[in-house]
Each structure stands twice: as C-alpha cells, then as structure tokens.
Amino acid sequence: MEEIERVAIYRLHAQFCKTLSDANRLLIMAELVKGERSVSELVERLGLQQANVSKHLALMRDRGLVTMRREGASAYYSLSDARIFEAIKMLMQVQADQFERQHNLANRAE
Amino acid sequence: MEEIERVAIYRLHAQFCKTLSDANRLLIMAELVKGERSVSELVERLGLQQANVSKHLALMRDRGLVTMRREGASAYYSLSDARIFEAIKMLMQVQADQFERQHNLANRAE
DNA sequence: AGAATATATAACTATATGTTCATATATATC
C-alpha cells in the first residue's frame, strides 16, 4: 500500500472516530443500541435540545454510524452496525481496567 | 447508576475516544502496534515534525493510551493495551464494509 | 565543562466543532 493512500485511509478513519468523540453522541448511541428511537424520544430521554440532537444525528448519518427511517412526521434512527457499540464497549473496558489498576496502585502506596 | 454519573462517564470516555480521532495519532498507533518505538523513530517513519509527535505522544500518555520507557536520552513508547488497536481495527472494518456496500449499490444502479 | 543529540514544552495562529436561537421544511389534523 502506498504511503499516501495509507495516510488518506487513516484520515478518513480519524473522521469516523471523531464521531465517537463527543459525550452527547455516545449517549445517543448508548440509547440507540437498545433499539430504534425517534428524535423526540432521544430529546426527552437525554434532556438535550432538539436542534442539538438533530445536528448530532445528521453528522452520524453522514458518516454512516446511524440509519434513518421516516414514519409520518417522525424520523426513527438506529445504529447502522452493532460492531460500532462493541468497539465503544471494548474501549470503555480498557479505560475501566486502567482506572482500576491506578486505583490499586494508589491503595498499595498508602 | 445515576444519570449524572452516567453522563460523567460518557464525557470521560468521549475524551478517550477523542484521542483516536486524529489521523496522525492513528498513524502513530499503527506504528506502535508493531512494537516499541522511540520518538525519533516515529518522526522518521511518519515524516512528521518532532514537536508534533512529542505533543501527540504526551496527549496519548496523559489519557492512558501509551506508556513510556526512558533509555538514556531516548524515550520509547508502546501501546498500553492491545485492545485499543483491536477496537480501531474493528471500526475500520465497519467502515470498509460500508464503503463496499455503497460501492455495490452504485454498481447495481448503473 | 562544552558540544551534540533526544525529547519536551511554551507561545502563537489557524481551523474545526459544539451549542443555542431563530427559522425553514415536511407531515398530520382539523
């Protein structure tokens, strides 16, 4: 693989990862992993502004993390691929393990 | 789990994910997954500025993604947990699959 | 001690991003 192509791929993937790097978007995904939700359901459950939720969803849709289904005036969103939340969980576990390790070290130091 | 705590956890995790959301940092991690590297090795292989690499490494170290070992004047970095790159690979695969799916749809439409 | 090498950091600039408010668009209901 050429170096230029390689860099381009990582640039693209960085943008994909950037979509995971906002707390509100992670909360939205944690909600969607339970099942399909409409915008207003997300607004109500997460206590965010409607415009804010719509914007996050538009971004996530652009980048292929969620899909949308229209039903009347409502828009129902779902995760496009279960592995996305699998990866998130895996990373959260790494972080949790590190936190615990640090905690143990701190205790042993007392 | 309380809602406030839940949000705090996702905020922390978002910061962790944010560390994955830069192309140069992903390139650094792709290099480190092959094995320990010094700063100058990374600078040479990736063609980035030394100050830039040092900054990214400092950030990654702060957030627990890499560990550092000093040897003389050199600093050797490695990934702190193999699962980090596993998660990255998983997400890249999701993206690759989506790309392929879109490509197939485009071909079928011709 | 002084020079050379390796890494880190501070200051600065440019750019990207999240949030909010206001408004637009689309669908359903009367």
Add this chain to the structure above:
DNA sequence: GATATATATGAACATATAGTTATATATTCT
C-alpha cells in the same frame, strides 16, 4: 387551506485543538 407537530438547518458565538517555530531540559560523548 390553516394550524399543529416533528425534524432539519443557517447564523453566530465560544471553545478546543493541531501544527509550527523557537526554546528549554536532559543525557551522552569528547
């Protein structure tokens, strides 16, 4: 067709972040 409801979007602002240049710190070698 007018009104209400659901969602999307544009403008504006504040903030965060990446990259660069210059410099500081630390270590090795002579």
